[in-house]
Amino acid sequence: MIQSLLIANRGEIACRIIRTAREMGIRTIAVYSDADAKALHVRQADEAVHIGPSPTRESYLVGEKIIAAAKASGAQAIHPGYGFLSENAEFAQAVVDAGLVWVGPNPASITAMGLKDAAKKLMAEAGVPVTPGYMGENQDPDYLAEQAAEIGYPVLIKAVAGGGGKGMRKVDSAADFADALASCQREAAASFGNDHVLIEKYILTPRHIEVQIFGDTHGNVVHLFERDCSLQRRHQKVIEEAPAPGMDEATRAELCAAAVRAAKAVDYVGAGTIEFIADASEGLRADRIWFMEMNTRLQVEHPVTEEITGVDLVEWQLRVASGEPIPLAQNELAIDGWAMEARLYAEDPTTGFLPSTGTLVEFDLGYRARIDSGVELGDLISPYYDPMIAKLITSGPNRHAAGYRLLEAVRQVQVWPVKTNAAFLGSCLLDEDFIAGNFDTGLIQRKVDALTTAPPVDDAEKSAGVLNLLRAESGDPMRSPLQRPDGSLDWSVHNSSRLNSLFGFRLNNAPNRLIRMTVDGEPTSVRLAEPLLGNRNKHYGRYGDAWSRLGEGFVHRFTLESRFHGGTAGTAGDGAILSPMPGKIIAVEVAAGDTVVKGQKLLTLEAMKMEHSLTAPFDGVVAELNAVAGAQVQVEALLVKIDAAEE
Structure with missing residues (x-):
C-alpha cells in the first residue's frame, strides 16, 4: 500500500483526498501557490510545499514543480485530483519516469481518450454509438x-x-x-x-447521462451505474444525481455494458467516466443514447455514486494504484437509494453568474448534507481559480427524499460577503419540471430569469430588518422596542443621532409612523406595528456599509444609501460599467461615441478561467471608454460609461 501521497491539486478535491488518505494511514503532502498559502488543504495535509505564483500556469500546471515537490517531500505517489494536470498524459508519464506511483490511468489510456475527436473514432471502432x-x-x-x-x-x-x-x-x-x-x-x-x-x-432535447467505471491492473473492469448531470448552465453541471430519473433496467444494462466496453478498449485502470448524450424526446431509450467523451479521472460529482453504492472511490483509486484488485466484483455492486449533489459556487446569479471574490466573513453550510468543501470561515476566495467552494450531497430511499433533503441543505447556506448561488440552487430544486424528472440540459437556459429572481421582501421582513438593526446597534440582540399603550414605540439606544444618520430611519413617538430605509439598494418604507414585530429566526449581521439578512439561500441588504445596480453583468443604473472582478480584457466590441442598445455586448473579460460578457444596461451612447484589449483590470475599475439615449 502507498505510504505517502502528494496531491497535485487544491481546494475541495485536495481536502477530499486528504480525508480518505488519513483514514487509510497514508501521509499526505499538499502543494500550494502564493494565493493558497493559508488554504484549507494546506492546513489539513501533513506537509505542504510551495510551488510558485498564484496563476495556475506558474504553479499548479507546471508538472516539473509538482514532481520536484514530490521528491523533496519523500512522496511515494501523486494523486492529480480533477482538473489541472489530471488528464495530461505527458505529466502522467513524467511521474512514472520519475519512479513515482501515478494514481490514475496509464498515460496511453489518457492519450487515447484525451482528444474528443480521436476518442470518438476509437469508440466507433469498439461498437459504441457516437453522435x-x-x-x-x-x-x-x-x-x-x-x-x-x-x-x-x-x-x-x-x-x-x-x-x-x-x-x-x-x-x-x-x-x-x-x-x-x-x-x-x-x-x-x-x-x-x-x-x-x-x-x-446539437440534440434538441438532450440529457447528459454518464457511467462511472473502474479498472485495475489485473484486467478487471466494473461499472458503478449511472449519474444524471443534465441540469447545467453554460455546459457546467449544477445539480447531479444518481441514478438517472426514468432509467429502466434494460436501458441501464445496455448503457453500462457499452461503458465497460469503452473502458476495456483502452485497457483502462482506475476511476473514469464514460459520458453519453441522450435524446430524451421520447424518454431514455438505448437506441437514442450516444457516446460523447471519456473523462480519465475522478469526477466532481463522484460523491453521488459513493452514496448509492457505499463505495469510497478515492480509497479504490489508492488501492488499485498500489497494485490491488478492485475490492468488489460486478455482482457485488448494487444501487441502494438515491443521491443528489449541488455545486455551491462563489458567484452572483443576479448579475449573470459573475464570480464573487473576497473573505468569508460568514460561512455556515448547516448540517443537513454531506459537505465536501475546500474553505472555512475566514478563508479568502481569490480570483485565480474555479469559483466552486463546496458540494452539498444528500441521499435518501428515493428521489423525492434526496431532493427534499438537498433543498433543506441549500436553504441553510449562510455566506457573506462573498455571493453564492444557493438561492438559485433552491429555485432549481423547486422547479416543477425538475421535480417531475421532465428536464434536459436546456432547462436552466429556458427559465433562467425565473430561477435567478429573488422573492420580494415583504413588510414583515422589512420590519424584522429594522428591529434587528436596532438590536445589534444597542448591543442587545434579544431586546425588542417598548410598545406603549397608545401603540407607539420607544427604543432607548446610545447615541441615537448616529443611528438616524447611519441608517436613515427614526422611531417616532406616534403610532404606526413610517420608517424609511433601503432594501437591496431600493428606497422603501415600512410601518412598524405590533403584527410586524419579532422574527429572530433570520441571521442578521453588519458587513462593511450594509446590514444583511442571510436565510434560505438569499441575501438582502439593508443600507442607507441607494446604489442601483441594474441591467446585466457588470452594469450600473447610471451607465457606469465597472469591472466585477480582477481580470484581463480580451475583446472590446465598441468605440467611444458608438450608439448601443440595451443588452449589446460591450467587451469580454476573462477571469476565474472563464469569459464574461459585459453588456449595455440601456439604450444610449458610449460616452467614455477605458477598456483596451489585453489590459489587466482591477475590481470596480470603470471600463465603459453609457449615457442614456434621449427620449
Whole structure:
C-alpha cells in the first residue's frame, strides 16, 4: 500500500483526498501557490510545499514543480485530483519516469481518450454509438463553417481537449458561427493549450447521462451505474444525481455494458467516466443514447455514486494504484437509494453568474448534507481559480427524499460577503419540471430569469430588518422596542443621532409612523406595528456599509444609501460599467461615441478561467471608454460609461 501521497491539486478535491488518505494511514503532502498559502488543504495535509505564483500556469500546471515537490517531500505517489494536470498524459508519464506511483490511468489510456475527436473514432471502432459530426484535422474557419452547415444547425462546437464546459459553444445559425468559433478557440487555448475543435449535431432535447467505471491492473473492469448531470448552465453541471430519473433496467444494462466496453478498449485502470448524450424526446431509450467523451479521472460529482453504492472511490483509486484488485466484483455492486449533489459556487446569479471574490466573513453550510468543501470561515476566495467552494450531497430511499433533503441543505447556506448561488440552487430544486424528472440540459437556459429572481421582501421582513438593526446597534440582540399603550414605540439606544444618520430611519413617538430605509439598494418604507414585530429566526449581521439578512439561500441588504445596480453583468443604473472582478480584457466590441442598445455586448473579460460578457444596461451612447484589449483590470475599475439615449 502507498505510504505517502502528494496531491497535485487544491481546494475541495485536495481536502477530499486528504480525508480518505488519513483514514487509510497514508501521509499526505499538499502543494500550494502564493494565493493558497493559508488554504484549507494546506492546513489539513501533513506537509505542504510551495510551488510558485498564484496563476495556475506558474504553479499548479507546471508538472516539473509538482514532481520536484514530490521528491523533496519523500512522496511515494501523486494523486492529480480533477482538473489541472489530471488528464495530461505527458505529466502522467513524467511521474512514472520519475519512479513515482501515478494514481490514475496509464498515460496511453489518457492519450487515447484525451482528444474528443480521436476518442470518438476509437469508440466507433469498439461498437459504441457516437453522435454525428465533424472530427477532422482541417481547422480552417471557413471549412469548419461548411461542415457545420452540412451537419445542420443547431450545432455544438467543442474543444477537442476540453472539459468542464470550457471551450464549448452552441450555435443556432450560420450568422453566429464565426464569433462562436473564435470565442471557443480562445477559451480552449487559454484553458488547455490547444485550440482545435470538433463539431457535433446539437440534440434538441438532450440529457447528459454518464457511467462511472473502474479498472485495475489485473484486467478487471466494473461499472458503478449511472449519474444524471443534465441540469447545467453554460455546459457546467449544477445539480447531479444518481441514478438517472426514468432509467429502466434494460436501458441501464445496455448503457453500462457499452461503458465497460469503452473502458476495456483502452485497457483502462482506475476511476473514469464514460459520458453519453441522450435524446430524451421520447424518454431514455438505448437506441437514442450516444457516446460523447471519456473523462480519465475522478469526477466532481463522484460523491453521488459513493452514496448509492457505499463505495469510497478515492480509497479504490489508492488501492488499485498500489497494485490491488478492485475490492468488489460486478455482482457485488448494487444501487441502494438515491443521491443528489449541488455545486455551491462563489458567484452572483443576479448579475449573470459573475464570480464573487473576497473573505468569508460568514460561512455556515448547516448540517443537513454531506459537505465536501475546500474553505472555512475566514478563508479568502481569490480570483485565480474555479469559483466552486463546496458540494452539498444528500441521499435518501428515493428521489423525492434526496431532493427534499438537498433543498433543506441549500436553504441553510449562510455566506457573506462573498455571493453564492444557493438561492438559485433552491429555485432549481423547486422547479416543477425538475421535480417531475421532465428536464434536459436546456432547462436552466429556458427559465433562467425565473430561477435567478429573488422573492420580494415583504413588510414583515422589512420590519424584522429594522428591529434587528436596532438590536445589534444597542448591543442587545434579544431586546425588542417598548410598545406603549397608545401603540407607539420607544427604543432607548446610545447615541441615537448616529443611528438616524447611519441608517436613515427614526422611531417616532406616534403610532404606526413610517420608517424609511433601503432594501437591496431600493428606497422603501415600512410601518412598524405590533403584527410586524419579532422574527429572530433570520441571521442578521453588519458587513462593511450594509446590514444583511442571510436565510434560505438569499441575501438582502439593508443600507442607507441607494446604489442601483441594474441591467446585466457588470452594469450600473447610471451607465457606469465597472469591472466585477480582477481580470484581463480580451475583446472590446465598441468605440467611444458608438450608439448601443440595451443588452449589446460591450467587451469580454476573462477571469476565474472563464469569459464574461459585459453588456449595455440601456439604450444610449458610449460616452467614455477605458477598456483596451489585453489590459489587466482591477475590481470596480470603470471600463465603459453609457449615457442614456434621449427620449
